[in-house]
Amino acid sequence: MAAQYSIVGTTAKGIAASVERGVSEGGLGPGRALPPVRRLAEELGVSPGTVATAYKELRQRGVVVTRGRGGTVVAEAPSVASRRPPRVPEGLVDLAGGHPDPAFLPELRPPARVGPVYGSHRASPRLGRLEELTRAWFARDGVPAEHVTFAHGALDCIARLLSTELRPGDAVAVEDPGFHHLLDLVPALGLRMVPVAVDAEGLMPEALRTALRSGVRAVVCTPRGQNPTGAYFTRGRRDELVAVLGEFPEVLVVEDDHNADISGASAYTLAAAGLERWAHVRTASKHLGIDLRWAGVACDSVTLARHDGRMLMTSGWVSHVLQETAAGLLADEEVRRLVAGGEAAYAARRAALIEALAGHGIAAVGASGLNVWVPVRDESAVVNGLRTRGWWVAAGARFRITTGAGVRITTAALGVERARVLAGDFAGVLGESQATYGG
Structure with missing residues (x-):
């Protein structure tokens, strides 16, 4: 447990509230391990059952998760913390968000006039x-x-x-x-x-x-x-x-x-x-x-x-x-044509990146949708390496439970030429990682 935050309490509810306060205020960040049940019980002068009950309550409310031998840790997106996606650093190409290309989204057209309603719409x-x-x-x-x-x-x-x-x-x-x-x-x-x-x-x-x-x-x-x-x-x-x-x-x-x-x-x-x-x-x-x-x-x-x-x-x-x-x-028929054009473009862009990566011997999948998944050995090395080359991609840790590491690349707005550049940079990053960590 980091020195800047100490869990307190003499009842299960008090201990749970202390952990929740630490999470919401930032003293206990995502992934931070909580003390083992017996150790915290000794520190607080309570029974192990009291601490176990507190941890159970926190798990049921999505504040913490249990990872087997890894113990109890703060959830990656705890239900009591206001977490927003990190801002994309200036100058980087954002391929992490999973969002569609705005070029294929219609303008939203709310009704021009909306009359007042008496009561509510619960009946209809x-x-x-x-x-x-x-x-x-x-x-x-x-x-x-x-x-x-x-x-x-x-x-x-x-x-x-x-x-x-x-x-x-x-x-x-x-x-x-x-x-x-x-x-x-x-x-x-x-x-x-x-x-x-x-x-x-x-x-x-x-x-x-x-x-x-x-x-x-x-x-x-x-x-x-x-x-x-x-x-x-x-x-x-x-x-x-x-x-x-x-x-x-x-x-x-x-x-x-x-x-x-x-x-x-x-x-x-x-x-x-x-x-x-x-x-x-x-x-x-x-x-x-x-x-x-x-x-x-x-x-x-x-x-x-x-x-x-x-x-x-x-x-x-x-x-x-x-x-x-x-x-x-x-x-709207015009909107349908716009959406159909987007579907075709997304398919071409997914295929372009997968093909470009394959040209460097890198396996990737993405047969439908807006994203391509690339299995890697070290997510942090790839994400940080691509960041130094101007690309912002998503580490796979948020998307997986027991499966192997990977990175997710949103291809919705990635043109064919840029896909080739990205694939070359990806290969370069993997080469650097191999040189650092061995084959």
């Missing part, structure tokens, strides 16, 4: 026009659209689904490597993550079966444009996963199809395969604009009732001004 939370457009959006890819609803974005929806379905301590199967914000969210809800390995076709069936047999109560996965690897379900993989899930009909399956319109891959969704408990979530952030905090959800009737019941008691509904804006964009 969804605009009929947007509901029909949403049904058509799902039906286009074979997703059952009898029951649809709206949320304020994919993570908002997933958080609500998990919190209504599960209880603290329950297990959720997640992709490994996977979406870093989801990996932060699950422990923040007091849930346990069970990693499921991913290959080029997404979740691996036997790894999923193992997770389900361990008592997992929900699965969150990505059918295409998987973040960070770009994996996508083929028809064969989808059918294999459905066969596995059929052995566990009570498990809730949540698909995050956030790249639906720009992934560059066909839709072979689990939702289209007749599961008993399921939800298929699509956000508009990646193809219509990151400020359009709206998502469409198709799901079974039980899941719909639980989601909407919880939403009714909290935010109530998605702003009708936002809904009108989304409806106008979804129905």
Whole structure:
């Protein structure tokens, strides 16, 4: 424990509050190890059970995580700390954010006039026009659209689904490597993550079966444009996963199809395969604009009732001004052509970087979506080395649980010529790393 912050307290709640205060004020940073239970108990003059109870409470609220022999450490994105992405240093090319190219995003056009509303929209939370457009959006890819609803974005929806379905301590199967914000969210809800390995076709069936047999109560996965690897379900993989899930009909399956319109891959969704408990979530952030905090959800009737019941008691509904804006964009043919152009450009840019890296003997994956994943031995060496050459990429630690190291490169705005330059710099950095650390 660093000298600048000492944990205090004589009760479990007092000790937990002291740790939480240290995290929120910055005295205990992400990744900082907490003292072993017995040692802290001796220092504070309390029983080991009191400290263990405090640590359990902190784990359930996403403040700390347990890493086996690595002990208990502060979470990378603790739920009590206000952490924002680091600012990109001036002069660097930002390839770390996972964002789309603004050139392929339409202007948001809210309705020109919005009349005053008496009371609230709780009685009619969804605009009929947007509901029909949403049904058509799902039906286009074979997703059952009898029951649809709206949320304020994919993570908002997933958080609500998990919190209504599960209880603290329950297990959720997640992709490994996977979406870093989801990996932060699950422990923040007091849930346990069970990693499921991913290959080029997404979740691996036997790894999923193992997770389900361990008592997992929900699965969150990505059918295409998987973040960070770009994996996508083929028809064969989808059918294999459905066969596995059929052995566990009570498990809730949540698909995050956030790249639906720009992934560059066909839709072979689990939702289209007749599961008993399921939800298929699509956000508009990646193809219509990151400020359009709206998502469409198709799901079974039980899941719909639980989601909407919880939403009714909290935010109530998605702003009708936002809904009108989304409806106008979804129905606009010019916007559809712009989005289609973006999908084609993203595919070409992913391929250009993968090909350029391969020319230097560097393996990378990224068959769909906005990113390319490059396995490496030393993330810090690669990230820092590329930074000295003018590139800002994301270290893979935030995206993985048990899988090997890597870096994520967002290719959405990376032109073909710059991809070649980046690949050359990447090879140079790896050469420097090998010279430093040996082959």
